[in-house]
Amino acid sequence: MxxxxxxxxxxxxxxxxxxxxxxxxxxxxxxxxxxxxxxxxxxxxxxxxxxxxxxxxxxxxxxxxxxxxxxxxxxxxxxxxxxxxxxxxxxxxxxxxxxxxxxxxxxxxxxxxxxxxxxxxxxxxxxxxxxxxxxxxxxxxxxxxxxxxxxxxxxxxxxxxxxxxxxxxxxxxxxxxxxxxxxxxxxxxDLRRLGLDHPPLTDPDEAIKLIRTAFAESVRMRVDTELPVGVVLSGGLDSSLVLLHMRQFHSDCVAFTIGAPGSPDLDHARRLTAELGVRHEVVQLRPRDIRLADVREAVRLGELTEYGDIINAVVSAPLFRRVRECGIRVVLTGDGSDELFGGYPMYHEVPAAQSRALFLHRLRNLGRTELQRVDRVSMGHGVEARVPFLDLALVELAMRLPLEFKVRDGVEKWLLREAFADLLPEYVRRRAKNGLSYSSGLHDRARLYKPLFPRLHRGFGYDLAEAVRRDFDSVLAACDNDLDRAIAEGVARQDYTVRERIRDAAGAVRHNLPRVRRPRQPA
The missing domain is CATH 3.60.20.10 (Aminohydrolase, N-terminal nucleophile (Ntn) domain)
Known part of the structure; x- marks a missing residue:
């Protein structure tokens, strides 16, 4: 807002x-x-x-x-x-x-x-x-x-x-x-208490009924506006569910997808929007289109330090730019579903007795990782991103589910797939999870950036120091602005590490972000 x-x-x-x-x-x-x-x-x-x-x-x-x-x-x-x-x-x-x-x-x-x-x-x-x-x-x-x-x-x-x-x-x-x-x-x-005041959901039919009702209501509340609304659509399970429900409550929906030509994201998203008759805006981003300036901007916008968060910000920034160019101020995303319903490989390995602690850990870190990226990159382009999977009523239901309802026979988010089997096309319902920058065809570029980040990680600020900016630009110019060659010829060396020093009461802080204190929460 x-x-x-x-x-x-x-x-x-x-x-x-x-x-x-x-x-x-x-x-x-x-x-x-x-x-x-x-x-x-x-x-x-x-x-x-x-x-x-x-x-x-x-x-x-x-x-x-x-x-x-x-x-x-x-x-x-x-x-x-x-x-x-x-x-x-x-x-x-x-x-x-x-x-x-x-x-x-x-x-x-x-x-x-x-x-x-x-x-x-x-x-x-x-x-x-x-x-x-x-x-x-x-x-x-x-x-x-x-x-x-x-x-x-x-x-x-x-x-x-x-x-x-x-x-x-x-x-x-x-x-x-x-x-x-x-x-x-x-x-x-207290998130640790969430769901404990109600009995566990051991009947899958009851759980399915409650989840369907809660998710539909969550989407309805988030599209209660006279403005047109968008959805960030990867063609996967979560964003497809968001789109399918949006259409029930709002007549003016636009889907936005980013990916490299021929990527699974584009193929599935195009197929689904064509079947639904939904306007579809596609941002085609080839790996070689991503330049160092895009990394700088992602760092400035996202205020994040981890390689995965930054590369996802790099990829999603052009998407939200297109959203704003289309005059859309509100979009819905599928974020939070993996944390709630068992969408990560780690959930296949954790003992059932420890699963609740793992889910809580993932939920409590969302605000400083994925949700921070989504907020900064979307709002950096004047777009409000809303997350229907993280409605508190739905979160509470998810915390009452046993692990075997979330992961079954190697299938992640099993109950979610079953709950909406009548709405989802089979090619969506059976699609396995892929990360944003990987399923969009940008994983090769992600690997190229990886050598750069350990050093940037230790020393960047929001705006590159002028001397360092000149260093980067001179290397890029010598390489005809080819980032691949620039990395190969030494951009990732310590010589080019960004040293944006931010002063606080203790003096010069040589960190990638200002010293942001995050109060400890009980385990």
Whole structure:
């Protein structure tokens, strides 16, 4: 929905605030700011729900409270009805106003009523206290830093780099108040308990019925908009299920697929969209089309360090660029299904008694890996990506499933395939999982990049240092801009390692990202 930056505390610095907010410009269409000496809040808003009236930062009718908000509350219509019945007078049709009204009605317990993907900050303007919250799985990001007693918040890490102090992630599923610039956060949802208050689902027929209902409702809520919606379609099981359900609830759907000519992704996606009569936008990306500049941009956008995450960002960036060029602001993806329903080889090997711990581990890391990549790359092109497989009701059902329902006879996501056997074409239902950059025909290029990453991994920043940029460019020019030759002739040598030094209180930090502190969670 947007990106926001906020500084709370006396003597807030306008130049720093403008630098923070400017970094987030790709995340929205309209810049909206409210600023005083003690509070500076700004939003780059992607206009999706009630675009004309749901401006941000949102101020309560009595002027006492301010809200900065990124994401979507999918049950906002239901909450609206409850709030009106309790006497609230709402001025817009958007979910932003509903979110603040819910907080004013139910306080911190309001987060337990929210169904959505969100991160937000609510400021009590008279005192400067700030209430923070982030969705249970970390679909939407939020980070904070503190300088001179002031709290600095932003939707991306790089927006807080100018603060020059350590950066801390607001953990998924946490909320709390910040006083004197220090957030005091606690979990409002314990993922370790998810599903334990209900009996295990040992009857496959019952499990199938519940999963079908929950998934359909999850997709319905995420396409509840008058805007056209897109789907990132690989032609595999997960994204095909998303598309099949989208068509039931929205008449204006567009599928987007990226891949090399002749890749399985393109073949399966073309076949499915042709059978369904769905508009299909294809981004053909040959391995040799990927240049070093694309790697730099993926690093800058994604704020990630692992080779697999970065190469996936490299591949998906052209896709989201096309989505935006087509005028689509909202897309759905199939992310999260593998973590929930056993889509990785490791699930074939883990003992049943340890499977729940493994699933929890994968879920809790999504916010700092796959979901971070999807958020940064999509929002870096002004597109909001929504993840229906990670609706909390569906996650809870998946946590109640025994391992033998997820992996059976060597077939991953067995129950998911069975649950939708009547909807899925056989060529989709029986298709094995492939990673994005591999099934799209780009695995050879991925291998070419691999020697480059161990060194970049230790020393890159968001923008390449000028001297290093010249080094890269001179090598590429000498090789006629052929990245294959450039790598072979020494781009991966230590001489060309990027050394973007980001200073914090401890001095020069020679890391690939600012020192982002991720609070430890109980095992």
């Amino acid at each position: 947007c990106g926001f930056a906020l500084i709370a505390g006396a003597g807030a610095e306008p130049e720093l605030f403008r630098a923070m907010l400017a970094t987030l410009a790709p995340r929205g269409e309209v810049e909206e700011i409210r600023a005083t000496n003690e509070l500076m809040a700004g939003v780059w808003r992607l206009r999706i729900v009630d675009p004309a009236r749901a401006e941000q930062p949102w101020i309560s009718a009595d002027g006492r409270w301010l809200l900065c908000y990124n994401g979507e509350i999918f049950n906002h219509r239901q909450l609206r009805s409850e709030l009106i019945a309790r006497g609230h007078r709402l001025r817009t049709a958007g979910d932003t106003e509903v979110l603040l009204a819910a907080f004013l009605e139910w306080g911190q317990e309001a987060v337990e009523r929210l169904q959505g993907e969100y991160a937000f900050a609510i400021v009590q303007r008279a005192t400067g206290r700030v209430y923070l919250a982030r969705d249970p799985l970390g679909v939407k990001p939020l980070y904070w830093s503190r300088r001179a007693g002031r709290l600095h918040l932003a939707s991306e890490i790089k927006a807080l780099v100018p603060v020059g102090e350590p950066i801390t992630e607001v953990p998924p599923g946490h909320h709390g108040w910040a006083d004197g610039g220090w957030p005091h956060l606690a979990p409002y949802l």
